[in-house]
Amino acid sequence: MARPLAVCLAGHVDHGKSSLLGRLLHELDLLPEGKVARIEAASARRGVPLEWSFALDALQLERDQAVTLDTTRVHVRTPRRELIIIDCPGHRELVRNLVTGAAGTTAALLVVDAQSGAEAQTRAHAALLRLLGIHNFVVAVNKMDALQWSESEFTARRDEIAGALGLLGVVVHAIVPTSARDGGNLVNAPPAPWWQGPSLVNALESLPAEIAMVNDGPLRLPVQDVYRTGTRRVVAGRLAQGTLRAGDEVLVLPSGERAHIAELAGWPQPPDAVEAGVNAALTFVEPVIVARGDLLCAPDAPARLTPVFDADVFWLGRDPLAPGQRFELRVGTQAVPVRVAAVIHALDVDRLAPASAHDIATNGLGRVTLRCDVPIALDDAAECKETGRFVLADAGVIVGGGLIDASRYPDQRHALWPKSRNLVAVDHHISASERRTRGGHMGAIVWLTGLSGSGKSTLAMALERALFDRGWGAYTIDGDNVRRGLNADLGFSPEDRQENIRRVGEVAALFADAGLVCITAFISPFDDDRARARAAAGRRPFFEIYVKSELATCEARDPKGLYGKARRGEIKGFTGIDSPYEEPTAPDLVVDTQNHGEAACIAQLVDFVAERCRA
Amino acid sequence: MPDQLQHLEQHSIHLIRESYARLKPLAMLWSLGKDSNTMLWLTRKAFQGRVPFPVILLDTGNEFAEVYAFRDRYVREWDLDYINAPCPPVEATDPALPPNARAAARKTLGLAQLIAQRGFAGVLLGIRRDEQAIRAKERAMSPRDTQGAWHVRDQPTELWGHYTSAAPVGGHVRVHPLLEWTELDIWRYVEREAIPVCELYFARNGRRYRSLGEADITFPVTSNATTLAEIISELETTRDEERAGRAMDHEREDAFERLRAAGYM
Numbered sequence: 001m002a003r004p005l006a007v008c009l010a011g012h013v014d015h016g017k018s019s020l021l022g023r024l025l026h027e028l029d030l031l032p033e034g035k036v037a038r039i040e041a042a043s044a045r046r047g048v049p050l051e052w053s054f055a056l057d058a059l060q061l062e063r064d065q066a067v068t069l070d071t072t073r074v075h076v077r078t079p080r081r082e083l084i085i086i087d088c089p090g091h092r093e094l095v096r097n098l099v100t101g102a103a104g105t106t107a108a109l110l111v112v113d114a115q116s117g118a119e120a121q122t123r124a125h126a127a128l129l130r131l132l133g134i135h136n137f138v139v140a141v142n143k144m145d146a147l148q149w150s151e152s153e154f155t156a157r158r159d160e161i162a163g164a165l166g167l168l169g170v171v172v173h174a175i176v177p178t179s180a181r182d183g184g185n186l187v188n189a190p191p192a193p194w195w196q197g198p199s200l201v202n203a204l205e206s207l208p209a210e211i212a213m214v215n216d217g218p219l220r221l222p223v224q225d226v227y228r229t230g231t232r233r234v235v236a237g238r239l240a241q242g243t244l245r246a247g248d249e250v251l252v253l254p255s256g257e258r259a260h261i262a263e264l265a266g267w268p269q270p271p272d273a274v275e276a277g278v279n280a281a282l283t284f285v286e287p288v289i290v291a292r293g294d295l296l297c298a299p300d301a302p303a304r305l306t307p308v309f310d311a312d313v314f315w316l317g318r319d320p321l322a323p324g325q326r327f328e329l330r331v332g333t334q335a336v337p338v339r340v341a342a343v344i345h346a347l348d349v350d351r352l353a354p355a356s357a358h359d360i361a362t363n364g365l366g367r368v369t370l371r372c373d374v375p376i377a378l379d380d381a382a383e384c385k386e387t388g389r390f391v392l393a394d395a396g397v398i399v400g401g402g403l404i405d406a407s408r409y410p411d412q413r414h415a416l417w418p419k420s421r422n423l424v425a426v427d428h429h430i431s432a433s434e435r436r437t438r439g440g441h442m443g444a445i446v447w448l449t450g451l452s453g454s455g456k457s458t459l460a461m462a463l464e465r466a467l468f469d470r471g472w473g474a475y476t477i478d479g480d481n482v483r484r485g486l487n488a489d490l491g492f493s494p495e496d497r498q499e500n501i502r503r504v505g506e507v508a509a510l511f512a513d514a515g516l517v518c519i520t521a522f523i524s525p526f527d528d529d530r531a532r533a534r535a536a537a538g539r540r541p542f543f544e545i546y547v548k549s550e551l552a553t554c555e556a557r558d559p560k561g562l563y564g565k566a567r568r569g570e571i572k573g574f575t576g577i578d579s580p581y582e583e584p585t586a587p588d589l590v591v592d593t594q595n596h597g598e599a600a601c602i603a604q605l606v607d608f609v610a611e612r613c614r615a
Numbered sequence: 616m617p618d619q620l621q622h623l624e625q626h627s628i629h630l631i632r633e634s635y636a637r638l639k640p641l642a643m644l645w646s647l648g649k650d651s652n653t654m655l656w657l658t659r660k661a662f663q664g665r666v667p668f669p670v671i672l673l674d675t676g677n678e679f680a681e682v683y684a685f686r687d688r689y690v691r692e693w694d695l696d697y698i699n700a701p702c703p704p705v706e707a708t709d710p711a712l713p714p715n716a717r718a719a720a721r722k723t724l725g726l727a728q729l730i731a732q733r734g735f736a737g738v739l740l741g742i743r744r745d746e747q748a749i750r751a752k753e754r755a756m757s758p759r760d761t762q763g764a765w766h767v768r769d770q771p772t773e774l775w776g777h778y779t780s781a782a783p784v785g786g787h788v789r790v791h792p793l794l795e796w797t798e799l800d801i802w803r804y805v806e807r808e809a810i811p812v813c814e815l816y817f818a819r820n821g822r823r824y825r826s827l828g829e830a831d832i833t834f835p836v837t838s839n840a841t842t843l844a845e846i847i848s849e850l851e852t853t854r855d856e857e858r859a860g861r862a863m864d865h866e867r868e869d870a871f872e873r874l875r876a877a878g879y880m
Contacts, residue, residue, distance in 0.1 A: 002619070003618070003619045003622055004619065032854055032855065032856045033854045033855055033856070056748075071752070072744070072748070072751040072752055073744050073745075073751055073795075074751075075745060075797060096771075096772040097770070097772075099772055099774055100754070100770075100772050100773050100774060103774030103775055104774070104775070132774070224629075224632055224633065224636055225632055225635065225636040227662065227663075227667075234663070236632055236661075238625070238629050238776075265663050266660075266663065267659055267660055267662075267663045267664035268664070277622070277625055278625055279625055279628045279629055279632065279661065281663060292636060316772060330777050386775075386776075389775055391774065391775065391777045393777075393779075395781070396779060396780065396781025397771055397772075397779055397781065398771060398772040398773065398774070398777060398779055399772075401774060401775065401777075
């Protein structure tokens with residue numbers, strides 16, 4: 001038995017969605033026995049003309065106010081196909097109910113009033129549906145009876161709607177004229193000889209089938225639960241992607257452990273294999289400990305591990321979505337605290353284009369950067385649907401959701417796990433205090449971070465000179481110098497940049513161990529990388545110095561000509577242009593090169609280091 | 616996975632496992648009809664054959680004798696942790712409701728009493744969207760307050776397999792694993808999986824029960840369907856509503872809505 005096609009019915013409030021569906025059921029002769037009589041009675045009781053929406057709007061309040069409040073589902077058997085039509089409210093206060101109804105479908109029937117056209121709410125709905133994964137549209141230009149089935153009016157509406165939907169990049173399969181009131185062009189030809197196109201029901205019948213879940217992609221299995229019976233631990237979860245058999249090896253994220261499937265459990269019979277979309281129950285050969293929230297992956301193509309990512313989001317909360325707000329992030333079965341790090345843009349529904357914004361309004365769409373306290377396992381939405389999307393919850397209530405794009409951020413898998421596990425630390429016979437006594441100062445790391453052109457190298461070299469002149473041991477590690485030698489094998493991909501910073505952090509720690517004040521001058525734009533450098537320093541003093549200057553100023557200085565190249569597109573992923581700079585949230589010192597002269601900044605930095613690193 | 620029954624089965628199993636992971640303690644209402652038997656079957660599939668939580672009959676004392684016999688047999692055969700929850704008398708129900716609705720409302724009270732006693736955080740129910748237009752508005756996970764009331768105008772968002780499993784303090788969450796199934800889906804699945812159902816569903820003397828409720832407010836429909844295959848082909852062509860034989864639904868335009876808002880299943 002083929003699956004019915006689920007179609008979401010959406011559009012502006014009062015454009016006639018429920019009436020259209022009620023009348024369609026009548027035209028297809030699908031209303032139950034006695035229903036028409038009950039609709040007539042309910043209409044007469046309220047003193048209104050025959051109201052087809054009463055076939056759908058079951059709540060007393062819905063009938064009294066002739067408005068759909070919550071989503072409902074109707075099975076529609078057409079001559080050629082079985083459809084499930086999901087009636088959604090159009091009112092802007094009820095977008096959460098639209099989201100609930102529409103999510104999980106891949107096709108939409110958009111109803112537009114022929115008299116008023118595609119108003120802002122219609123365009124906003126279409127943009128939201130696209131974000132929810134709906135790419136196939138049929139549009140009914142409804143209430144054509146009120147315009148006496150005018151061809152020119154229809155053509156004007158059609159062109160306007162096609163233009164708006166074209167901006168969203170969705171597929172419009174048909175735009176058809178309809179009238180719910182007289183049933184025109186729902187099933188039978190309309191009273192308009194000029195119309196040579198399909199009826200609404202024919203247009204719906206020819207929508208493409210839903211795409212089945214992906215069996216041949218790399219395995220993704222979010223662990224939903226672990227059932228213990230005696231000493232046996234059965235791991236349960238629904239395959240988001242891939243296929244699983246006994247004997248397969250999986251990688252557990254975030255721990256990085258590997259394990260083999262001992263058996264697939266099931267009742268009445270255990271399965272030989274489990275495909276995408278199926279709920280698995282399995283045991284492991286090795287004694288690995290997994291828990292709800294873990295993600296089982298194909299070892300050769302695992303999910304990404306990162307605490308930060310960008311996302312296209314929809315927002316349903318009462319107040320605007322703004323930087324600094326905290327929520328619970330749910331991806332697969334993971335649920336972790338998350339912070340809105342930045343709003344990149346909001347969607348302007350009039351132009352259907354991104355607009356710069358400080359926040360995203362209630363029921364709005366936009367793009368944000370989200371940051372968790374710990375790295376989590378996820379995919380880009382384009383790579384795996386289930387692990388590439390998320391919801392945001394506030395006090396247990398879902399207030400938004402979105403699609404993940406983590407391509408700007410490095411995968412932290414390699415950085416988190418040492419490749420060799422057979423390592424034993426060896427102790428030196430010289431203590432840090434002996435080195436401090438002989439050198440007259442502490443070994444330390446002075447980590448300068450800031451945009452390109454903010455003055456890091458200038459400050460670093462001046463600090464090195466000043467400390468040297470005091471008789472201190474000091475050395476500056478500078479970006480370009482390191483890339484000629486130690487890091488000559490690294491390029492500028494997000495992973496390579498992360499590795500560049502990781503190595504510098506480790507080397508700086510060794511210099512500090514040797515008793516030197518080690519100064520580093522790297523953009524080091526990401527919180528995680530700087531935190532890792534601090535962690536590498538261990539108990540050695542580590543000072544994070546934010547060399548602060550506005551982007552425009554740095555770009556005007558452009559000492560290496562890099563901004564010019566980035567603006568011309570000759571360099572990709574340049575910090576500040578097309579790659580983010582995360583400002584330090586708690587630096588040990590801020591040196592403001594925007595508002596203070598070079599000499600003052602150098603003096604501020606030298607005084608700070610001399611004071612903190614005295615023996 | 617193109618098959619609709621497999622799609623529905625996997626969706627339901629995921630939801631049953633999700634509620635078991637997030638709502639503790641959990642229980643299931645087992646009304647002994649085709650729907651809740653299907654739900655019980657799906658539960659056994661979710662947990663490798665066992666049912667890891669109690670199953671509850673809200674007992675008005677007015678079930679059909681055949682239904683009680685069915686219960687006794689399968690509590691034994693399936694090794695169920697069974698709770699018989701007696702329902703308060705009709706005098707305890709809202710006198711503003713029409714008479715048949717009051718009879719049904721006894722179950723609402725019985726459920727509220729049981730939840731208060733046992734502190735269940737979640738209750739699985741076998742309702743479906745297609746059986747009743749008000750039920751069509753339900754969520755897969757529906758938070759309820761201490762009274763069990765349904766705030767139909769303020770339902771939580773749920774999408775992409777993520778649900779609101781947080782109930783108000785002292786409240787609980789109703790979980791509806793069969794919401795997306797149709798009556799026909801249920802019968803096709805019962806046939807495919809050979810799930811036991813009560814004999815009253817099959818025609819005797821030209822009549823059968825299409826929906827099972829209390830003996831005093833449930834009436835049989837005209838039918839000659841004596842096998843699962845005949846029931847399926849009958850339903851493929853019928854234009855009668857499934858709950859046409861349930862008197863409580865039809866006393867007033869909003870009778871069922873009022874029952875549900877007050878916490879009816």
